[in-house]
Amino acid sequence: MNGSIVLRRTVRLKITQGLHIRACSNVIALVSRHSGQVRITYGDKTADASSMFDLVQLAAVPDSMLELEATGDDAEQVLNELEELLSKPEEPSS
Amino acid sequence: MQVRHGIAVSPGVAIGPAFVLGVEDFRIPKDSVSIDAVNVEVERLHAALEKVAQEISANEALAAKHLGKEYASIFGAHLQFVRDPKLIEQIERRIREDHESPEHASSQVLRRYAKELQHLGDQYLAERAADIFDLERSLLRHLLGEQREELSHLTTEVIVLAYNLTPSETAGLNRKFVQGFATEKGGSTSHTAILAGALEIPAIVGVGDFLTDISGGETVILDGNEGRLIIGPDEKTLEKYRLIKERFQSKSQALRKLGVGQAITTDGVSIEVCGNIEFPEEAIQCKERGADGIGLYRTEFLYLGAMGERSEEDHYQAYRKVIDTFGERPVTIRTLDVGADKIPGAMKHVYNEVSNPELGLRSIRVSLEYLELFKTQLRAILRAAVFGNARVMFPLISSIGEFRQARMVFRDVCEDLEEQKIEHNPHIPVGMMVEVPSAAIMAEEFAHEVDFFSIGTNDLIQYTLAADRSDPMVAKYYNGSDPSVLFLVRRVLFAARDAKLPVAVCGQMSSNPMFVPLLLGMGLRNLSVTPQSVPIIKQLVRNISITECEELAQKCYQLDLARDIETFLRGELKRFLPDRDLP
Missing domain, CATH: 3.50.30.10 (Phosphohistidine domain)
Incomplete structure (x- = not known):
């Protein structure tokens, strides 16, 4: 990630199905509304949160710990929104 | 050799x-891309990706409309695969740096990814690999599209x-x-x-x-x-x-000659022998074989395998082609007759597997559930009917209420067309398939409601005897000669005769020469058969008299074993259609 400040946060994944396709899809939709970059690390794998292929490959299971990293002016806000999305037990339907 | x-x-x-055709699964050109061509090739990749994305978006919109947001989001996810910046970057890099063809590069990248998914140890994700292979196929279809077109440009x-x-x-x-x-x-x-x-x-x-x-x-x-x-x-x-x-x-050629001219019995009764078709391209061959019309025009091809919903124009063109081929002769168009899982082809996976699809949401039930789909088809039929002698029939009708409901939609569509001042023919006959035992049982009552019957014996046999003929374990239970089946067919034929309604048999029973004398003996005057059987059935009709057929039917009524009826009919057929008549 380039020069700007990197914010980090660890979140427990509560989505009942884990990071399955639809959840990944929601993450991408969320991230794409922001200007900075977001990465998600699970175990030894790190994914670019704008890449479906990357995210799905994390194969993150429910109740696992995810490490989020964000850059950009609204990094704080992205992390807040992501945390909300990932720590809700049910997938939002949109 | x-x-x-x-x-x-x-x-x-x-x-x-x-x-040898540029193969679907897949004869992929590995040939390296020359440095000058790199930009063109990358552009080709982007164009193909864009087309795939459009297809998925169309499906997404369709799913949202018919099935709700929940299902649509699955397509949304697929869209994100196609638009994945990392994916595009990887494929592009292989084209630019390794000079691979876009076909080869995409296939390699997607396949490697699908394999990785399969080996993550997560059942759900392993199954998603199929989605990635699907994506590969769609992408290659667009990339290789031009090659496949060679097929239509053959010169030798x-x-x-x-x-x-x-x-x-x-x-x-x-x-x-x-x-x-x-x-x-x-x-x-x-x-x-x-x-x-x-x-x-x-x-x-x-x-x-x-x-x-x-x-x-x-x-x-x-x-x-x-x-x-x-x-x-x-x-x-x-x-x-x-x-x-x-x-x-x-x-x-000799066989084809038999198809020429009318089929009239030895005692002077004219029998109409029509053909069953599915694709508009079949119409000409069917007519050349001597068909007196189309007794069953299946329209499922308009739904199967299509990536998106077919437009009214697609339907219209398909119907016009057949109606124009047959001119004043009747063309009976059956509305959609598939399970909900096939609507449209690409949306299969949004339905859960139903344990008993033959008794589930299929056929007219799908049409009544997805009214827009149904109305699109009816509009096209009504518009095409201006140009010939079209009839419309609803499949799998199981109750009078259901028929009324379908007919009401038909009237609504007529009114819409009327209001929009679009040329159409509101006077076409509206009939039904009799293929559910309940409909055969109620045939007399239905006769007051419909303009014609067409008996679909395949489903009628399956539902009457509770046997799926495609299941080898129970295939022996599926038997058209069973007295219960013949009883129901007879019931419908008699109800039609009493109400002076046109009635046809369009199932495989009428294509089987063995059953033809029996059906004629029970009063049938209109057969609709596979196009290949038209000539032979016509020849058979010319060899028999209605009197003989009626006597034969009387004898059948007295037999109570399917096996005996079949043996009897086979024996009689040898008499009516001796080998010397067969080319």
Whole structure:
């Protein structure tokens, strides 16, 4: 990630199905509304949160710990929104 | 010389040079891209990705409309795969740096990714690998699209060899140049196989891997009678097959002659012998074989395998083609008759597997559930009906209320067209298929509501005897000769006779010569059969009298075992249609 400040946060994944396709899809939709970059690390794998292929490959299971990293002016806000999305037990339907 | 075996699906012999098709699964060009061409190739990749994205978006919109947001989001996810910046970057890099063709690069990247998913140890994700293979296929289809078009630009006679042919590709084959085809994939009941038979193109399917052993232009013999593909035949074999080919051609010409002219019994009763078709391309062959009209025009091809919903115009063009071919003769169009899982082809996976699909949401039930889909089809039929003698019928009607509901939608559509001042024919007959036992039982009541009946024996037998004929374990329970089936058919024929309603039998029963005298004896005057059977059924009708048929039917009524009825009918057929009448 380039020069700007990197914010980090660890979140427990509560989505009942884990990071399955639809959840990944929601993450991408969320991230794409922001200007900075977001990465998600699970175990030894790190994914670019704008890449479906990357995210799905994390194969993150429910109740696992995810490490989020964000850059950009609204990094704080992205992390807040992501945390909300990932720590809700049910997938939002949109 | 090499001999390969496959499943014979359409008889005849063809000899000629091989035309190997840019294969779907997939003859991928590995050839490296020259440095000058890199930008063009990358552009081609982007154009193909964009087309795939458009297809998915169309499906997404359709799913949202018909099934709700929940399902649509699945397509949203697929869209994100296609638009994944990392994916595009990886493929692009292979084109730019390794000079791979876009086809090869995309295939490599997507396949490697799918394999990774399969090995993550997560059942759900492993299954998603299928989605990635799907994506690869769509992408390659667009990238290789131009190659496949070669098929429609043939200028010499060839034998087409392919990994697989879709029904629409088969329907589009130019019969002037395509002498026959063989595919690695496919089974005897696939649409492609059925279509090849209808179009009279000798064909074998399910040959297994052979494309790698053959190069374009090599001489091959395709034996659609025995299911043989002979690659690089020697002179002796060629000679043998030239003879077989000639004999086969003179035989089918003789058969074709039988189809010419009306079918009138020896006691002067005229019997209408119509054809059953599915694809508009079949109409001409069907007419040439002597069909008096189309008794069953299946419209499922408009839904199967299509990536998105077909437009009213697609329907309209398909109906016009058949109606124009038959002029004043009747063309009976059956509205959609498939399970909900097939609407449209690409949305299968949004439905959960139903344990008993034959008793589930299918056929007219789907139409009444997805009214917009139904109305689109009805509009097209009503518009096309201006140009000929069209009739519309609803499949799988199981209650009078259901028929009324369908007919109400039909009236709504007429009113809409009226208001919009669009030319249409609101006076076309509206009938129903009798294929659910409940409808046969209530035939007298239905006779007050409908303009005509058409008995669909395949489903009627299946539902009456509770036996799926495609299940080998119970196939013996599926029997058209069963007295219960004949009882129901008779019931419908009698109800129609009393109400002076037109009635046809369009199931396989009427294509089987054995049943024809019995059906005529029970009062049937209109048969609709597979196009191939038209000539032989006409010849049979010309050999018999209605009086004989009525006597035969009386005898059948007294038999209570399916086996006895079948033996009796077989014996009688030998008398009515002796071998000397068969070419």
